[in-house]
Amino acid sequence: MSGFLIDTNVVSETRKRNASPAAMDYLSRLESEHTYISVLTLGELRRGVVAKQATDKIMAAEFQSWLDDIEREYVGRTLTITAEIAHRWGEITSDRTRPVVDSLIAATAIVHGLTVVTRNVRDYQTLGIPVINPWN
Secondary structure, three states: OOEEEEOHHHHHHOOOOOOOHHHHHHHHOOOHHHEEEEHHHHHHHHHHHHHHHOOOHHHHHHHHHHHHHHHHHOOOOEEOOOHHHHHHHHHHOOOOOOOHHHHHHHHHHHHHOEEEEOOOHHHHHOOOOOEEOOOO
8 A cells, every 4th residue: 555644633734724725735635545544543533522522512513523524534544553553563662652642653654655644743754654744
């Protein structure tokens, strides 16, 4: 498989009213059949919905509707954590502690041969993973 694994911070950017023009332009030029997200991105976004429910139920409902749209958009292109990914994660975290979600996304990109699209370039470059910052 070749293509792009879109990190949570990039997916989240698409919801912003004042989204980065550079990031939005970059995403618009990608062919959707070559873009993927991780189930972990869905989890991080869901965490945001649940957190918002405590303070603003209307905004939380809007956020959930947007998340539902993201899930539909990425049907067939949402990557799960497999045993192979778990093993690779163990390898890349054996030398030092890394954030769990970021390192699992990194392991997913490695196993599937994907380029990570993220604003957090440093999190992935140290692992030798191809990475693109769409804000640049």
